[in-house]
Amino acid sequence: MTSTAQAAGRSPVRRLAGTLHRRPRLRLSLLLTAPLLWLAVLYLGSLAVLFVSAFWTTNSFTSEVVKVWSTDNFHALFTTPVFRQVILRSIGVALAVTALSAVIAFPVAFYTARIAKPKWRPLLVVAILTPLWASYLVKVYAWRLILSQGGFADWMLKPFGLSGPGFGLFATIIALTYLWLPYMILPIHTALEQLPANLLDASADLGARAGRTFRSVVVPMVLPSVAAGSVFTFSLSLGDYITVQIVGGKTQLIGNLVYSNIELNLPMAAALGTVPVVVIVLYLLAMRRTGALSSL
Amino acid sequence: MEATAIRLQGLRKVFGETTAVAGVDLDIADGEFFSMLGPSGSGKTTVLRMIAGFESPTAGRIELAGQEVTGLAPFERDVHTVFQDYALFPHMTVEQNVAYGLKVRKVPKAKRLQQAREALADVRLEGFGARRPSQLSGGQRQRVALARALVGRPRVLLLDEPLGALDLKLREQMQVELKAIQREVGITFVFVTHDQEEALTMSDRIAVFNQGRIEQVGTPAEIYERPATPFVAGFVGTSNLLEGDSAQQVVGASGTYSIRPEKIRVLKESAEADEPEHSTATGTVVEVVYLGDATRFLVDLDAGGRLTALQQNLETSSEDVAAYRGTRVRLRWHHRHTFKVPTPR
Numbered sequence: 001m002t003s004t005a006q007a008a009g010r011s012p013v014r015r016l017a018g019t020l021h022r023r024p025r026l027r028l029s030l031l032l033t034a035p036l037l038w039l040a041v042l043y044l045g046s047l048a049v050l051f052v053s054a055f056w057t058t059n060s061f062t063s064e065v066v067k068v069w070s071t072d073n074f075h076a077l078f079t080t081p082v083f084r085q086v087i088l089r090s091i092g093v094a095l096a097v098t099a100l101s102a103v104i105a106f107p108v109a110f111y112t113a114r115i116a117k118p119k120w121r122p123l124l125v126v127a128i129l130t131p132l133w134a135s136y137l138v139k140v141y142a143w144r145l146i147l148s149q150g151g152f153a154d155w156m157l158k159p160f161g162l163s164g165p166g167f168g169l170f171a172t173i174i175a176l177t178y179l180w181l182p183y184m185i186l187p188i189h190t191a192l193e194q195l196p197a198n199l200l201d202a203s204a205d206l207g208a209r210a211g212r213t214f215r216s217v218v219v220p221m222v223l224p225s226v227a228a229g230s231v232f233t234f235s236l237s238l239g240d241y242i243t244v245q246i247v248g249g250k251t252q253l254i255g256n257l258v259y260s261n262i263e264l265n266l267p268m269a270a271a272l273g274t275v276p277v278v279v280i281v282l283y284l285l286a287m288r289r290t291g292a293l294s295s296l
Numbered sequence: 297m298e299a300t301a302i303r304l305q306g307l308r309k310v311f312g313e314t315t316a317v318a319g320v321d322l323d324i325a326d327g328e329f330f331s332m333l334g335p336s337g338s339g340k341t342t343v344l345r346m347i348a349g350f351e352s353p354t355a356g357r358i359e360l361a362g363q364e365v366t367g368l369a370p371f372e373r374d375v376h377t378v379f380q381d382y383a384l385f386p387h388m389t390v391e392q393n394v395a396y397g398l399k400v401r402k403v404p405k406a407k408r409l410q411q412a413r414e415a416l417a418d419v420r421l422e423g424f425g426a427r428r429p430s431q432l433s434g435g436q437r438q439r440v441a442l443a444r445a446l447v448g449r450p451r452v453l454l455l456d457e458p459l460g461a462l463d464l465k466l467r468e469q470m471q472v473e474l475k476a477i478q479r480e481v482g483i484t485f486v487f488v489t490h491d492q493e494e495a496l497t498m499s500d501r502i503a504v505f506n507q508g509r510i511e512q513v514g515t516p517a518e519i520y521e522r523p524a525t526p527f528v529a530g531f532v533g534t535s536n537l538l539e540g541d542s543a544q545q546v547v548g549a550s551g552t553y554s555i556r557p558e559k560i561r562v563l564k565e566s567a568e569a570d571e572p573e574h575s576t577a578t579g580t581v582v583e584v585v586y587l588g589d590a591t592r593f594l595v596d597l598d599a600g601g602r603l604t605a606l607q608q609n610l611e612t613s614s615e616d617v618a619a620y621r622g623t624r625v626r627l628r629w630h631h632r633h634t635f636k637v638p639t640p641r
Contacts, residue, residue: 198383201350204370205377206397206444216396220387 054270073271090254094237097176098230105184113192143175167249183232191225227290299326301484307356316342318508331487331495334505376445377454384429391425397448415447529554542601552637559633560605565624591617
């Protein structure tokens with residue numbers, strides 16, 4: 001009797017909470033329905049539509065999509081020299097940006113995580129993240145100004161009898177590296193910060209000088225984080241098409257081809273669009289082997 | 297006189313405002329199992345880290361085998377360390393961990409793998425070479441760390457509370473093994489611990505540290521039976537001191553006296569008061585702690601002060617000893633177990 005009296009006296013919110021507590025499956029389904037719908041319908045669904053539409057064709061006069069099953073688009077991807085070149089160039093740019101980011105990020109992260117005084121470290125991390133708050137377009141246009149003819153780069157290099165790289169592939173790589181560098185620095189910083197000092201002591205204790213300790217202990221332990229950072233730099237670079245429009249001169253990457261095909265030949269654009277998806281999936285699979293995904 | 301493995305002279309270390317080590321002089325002989333015993337923050341680990349070269353002393357001098365090494369880097373010293381948390385390289389296999397020191401010294405690959413396997417066999421870890429440290433238990437990791445430090449046959453092995461993270465059973469087993477390994481290889485072991493029992497059971501000699509200084513250096517028996525200061529008497533074994541008035545009444549002289557609990561017999565109050573060459577004191581049992589193999593009696597003396605007496609449970613059970621709580625008893629011990637503790641002036 002007392003228990004019913006108590007139950008009657010409880011507020012509906014408490015009763016609901018109690019019911020949910022006793023029914024974990026109900027709790028789980030309420031919790032997951034919305035995000036799962038989002039993932040299945042909006043995300044995976046749109047990817048599926050992309051993939052399916054890549055097998056359609058267009059009427060070459062009206063540019064209207066004709067829903068006839070055909071592998072012509074994928075055939076064209078692999079046989080048309082321009083497409084092949086652009087795909088390889090895009091992958092090359094993504095790899096170059098990743099490599100350049102890693103080379104720059106390592107010393108920066110080493111400084112912020114191990115050399116700088118502990119009280120300055122959080123501030124330095126904030127400083128590294130600050131550029132991410134600025135607008136993408138502003139940053140890329142800033143690079144356009146820097147790299148333009150008679151711009152900052154030219155002015156800096158003039159005393160040495162050199163000139164800036166101008167717009168083109170190299171400028172694209174520099175600008176993309178600048179854009180995605182924080183995503184590389186941050187995981188490396190975290191890994192270096194968490195590297196136990198005892199391991200460095202142990203290495204020295206066993207007879208290793210600083211260089212040896214760096215090669216045999218620091219680098220291998222931080223490598224998974226470099227790979228984690230590279231997932232960002234690689235995929236973000238592969239998908240970019242605005243930076244290359246602004247500082248790339250006549251350079252074309254996959255994104256530009258997708259963009260220029262979208263009006264005229266949507267199925268071709270879809271076929272081109274699946275390329276970075278496939279490349280990134282392959283890249284992720286390769287990175288998973290290094291253990292990078294668990295240090296994201 | 298045996299050769300000196302380690303000589304410390306006037307060693308000091310100051311971190312900012314705190315003095316971790318306040319002047320340590322110490323000679324450790326070749327082949328000795330030497331323990332540095334003390335509470336946490338007593339400076340023993342800092343001394344060890346200075347011998348290893350991880351910290352440089354604020355003042356003083358460190359010699360290894362007669363050669364000054366005070367300013368040398370860790371990799372320039374013929375000393376290896378077993379770390380408290382083992383500090384195994386997680387990205388290397390057990391075998392690579394053990395062979396690391398040899399690889400750094402450019403020992404040919406075939407030779408260093410063979411030596412690594414032998415070292416693993418020495419610590420009874422054959423067949424574990426291909427595993428990662430994360431796949432080992434605490435005791436196994438501990439032995440890998442030991443093999444890694446021993447494989448290069450250093451002149452001195454430094455051990456920083458290496459058994460601290462192990463459970464009691466494993467710790468007792470490792471104590472015996474460590475001692476056996478040390479006898480086998482004949483390397484000088486410097487062992488840092490806060491566990492007095494560990495120090496007593498394993499060491500040839502012990503230095504007791506307190507507040508950055510050494511209170512006493514001696515064999516386990518000397519440290520235990522003839523503590524040089526009240527701190528040593530209290531830290532090693534159970535604190536059992538008679539001071540002031542109670543010392544005057546019970547011992548018959550002024551000063552501070554130490555009596556080990558297991559030397560004291562607990563008798564009925566009515567027992568004969570006078571027995572030749574024995575001291576006696578009456579009091580009330582305030583607490584009885586049943587330990588299984590023995591019982592600890594805390595007795596408030598009529599003369600003032602409190603003594604702990606430890607009795608083997610030869611024929612008594614836990615119910616028997618519990619009945620002692622609150623009863624009147626007479627404590628008795630032989631004169632030779634009353635030890636006068638020198639008090640610092």
